[in-house]
Amino acid sequence: MAILTEEQTMLRDAARDWVQARSPVGAFRKLRDSGDGAGYDPALWREMGEMGWTGVIVPEAHGGSEFGYLGLGLVLEETGRTLTASPLLSTALTAASALLIGGSEAQKEEWLSQIAAGAIVAALAVDEHAHHAPEKTALTAVKSGRGWTLNGGKAFVPEGGAADLIVVAARTAGQPGDADGLTLFLVQGDADGLTRTALKTADSRGYANLTFKDVTVAETAVLGEAGGGWPILEETLDRARAGLAAEMLGTAAQAFDVTLDYLKTRTQFGQAIGTFQALQHRAAKLYTELELTRSCVEAALEAIDNGSADAGALASLAKAKAGETLHLASNEMVQMHGGVGMTDAHDAGLYLKRARAAEAIYGGASYHRDRYARLLGF
């Protein structure tokens, strides 16, 4: 654990208490069983806004607390522990980051204050296929009389169905595969010509496919410069990756804690199964991976807060490492629980399903290994 300031400690403790009291895993299970397509509980989301979590990275001038990404990461780690389904990451970290990095004063004033107040849900729509590939953006935006007209599709957009505001990556020049020629647009969820189809995924979160048919936005909807979307998008994605990695660290840590507890209580052959060295060593290795992952996640969040040049590489490191560790932790959770881990009544399956989705979003481990190698020049 990083050495925390007093404010950060208070933030983490408040998140821990709230999550245990208001949003244990059982709350997520109930949400899943309700079949509600939104993928989150609006009442819990409102409470998160009231506690100020939606404004952690937002400047005070726009109604936030400016506690930084490490602070928000502490909250996400706690919500990740109980699989709390909410638009917190999508709204208060990802979309807020895009606005912070690329937004004009007017855009920030209009949207960041609403995000900080918990008044809206926001999303980032970047990928168009099942694999993360931001440079492959094909959705087009063409200059038209009143501004720009968007045509194309976006796939698996987290919170895409519920979002009031969507940051959309569009191609205004070049070919899919080019980093150049991308532009970011702020599109409202109820825009004419925008169709949203909710997806039912194994992790029971809110994803939607979006279809843009002649969606027209004003010139003021451009985030940053036309054609200058890539650097904003890449930096936004890096922050989202680090934030998601913090959530995944929490999920993996909880999967481990639950499993460790089971090793100490489940008896076979007349003793706790945790006395068997075959399981002890696997538990110790998993613990080692968790410690290594924590270092990466905290370093990535701190690098973002400090504006360090290596924030991108550290974000890739954090996302890849968190993905691998969560992958292992979720598999070990099922295996070490034995048969009961295969039942729907047990939470192991919920962790396993969330793990795989979180691993893939914003790039899996192989995507980030490739990117890390490129950043290191090989």
Place this chain on the structure above:
Amino acid sequence: MADLEAFRNEARSWLEANYPPSLKTPMTEDEAPWGGRKAVYKNPDIKLWMDRMASRGWTAPTWPKEYGGGGLTGEEAKVLEQELRRIKARPALMSFGVWMLGPVLLEYANEAQKKEYLPKIVRGEIRWCQGYSEPGAGSDLAGLQTKCEDKGDHYLINGQKIWTSYADQADWIFCLVRTDTSKKHEGISFVLFDMTTPGVEARPIKLISGSSPFCETFFTDVKVPKAQLVGALNKGWDIAKRLLQYERQNISAGGFGGTGGGLEIEDIAKKYVGTDADGRLADHDLRARLAAHRMEAKAFALTVRRVEQELRAGKGLSPATSIIKYAAAKLNQDRSELVVEAIGLQGLGWSGEGFSPREIGETRAWLRSKGNSIEGGTSEVNLNVVAKRVLGLLDHQ
């Protein structure tokens, strides 16, 4: 904070005035400043640098001044470390005394012992070796049998140690001995003695890498003054374990270190494997594995940094040192395997024509790295330690 900046300025100007210019090249293995009575200095500036640093106590920066240390706070020591790194200074002294024995003497030794041993460690006068493992006591260290009998005015030691690092070059040994055969852990004591005492013999062991960093060490009727027992009789196991924590901490902080000579693994691979039109390593499978390794190495370095920060924040020497030793061993072994693979058969040279000294160095470093998961506690023992002490899992009955 102002004080810390003043210290930084003072340290910086002192280092600039006192660091010998002849030491600005990378250190070679035979230039390592181990100190001791038998040391031979290829370059007299190596000794000069040691003496200058020792005169300020900066070879053991945080030890109290009364024992020759620098008396620095943790924060000041960090600043000193940064300033040393800034000028790319070589280590002034490499020493088991500083890394392992000193910290436990500060904690467990009596005043007379501290005054006797610590200043000589700081000055690099005495080179220490570690008498721990025995032929019958490896992972089961507490099963050691080297016998130590009370002969009234002295102790009499008989037995054998093995894997004693550099015993043939050391001046003194810190040694675990059995003083009670009726108990296991509670029958072990921690004694210090001179390697020139009659009855002590060290024989180097040749390893698969061709080098001999370890010895078999034999004790035949070795007489040891009773004042050289550290802590209480039969209470040596606590000291032994504490020292192991420092050993693992130290191994991990420095890593096992490859022989890259400043070259990153991807640069070595590019040289031997080549790149494709996009500038990527031509062997894409190897590239993916190298990337994974580099990320692991970064995760490890960040973890070492975090553990040090926690240590400085007063959270104590964490049991996480055991995960760090385990991770460091795996990392260095993975690196060595990847380097040899990247170099191809050119990376399996043993000696003579056709191979550069660096290539031969990599072959031998790869072989040497196999010991990383054995020395200082095997990886399996380290995992046991994590399972029991950190995770609270119980012994099998």
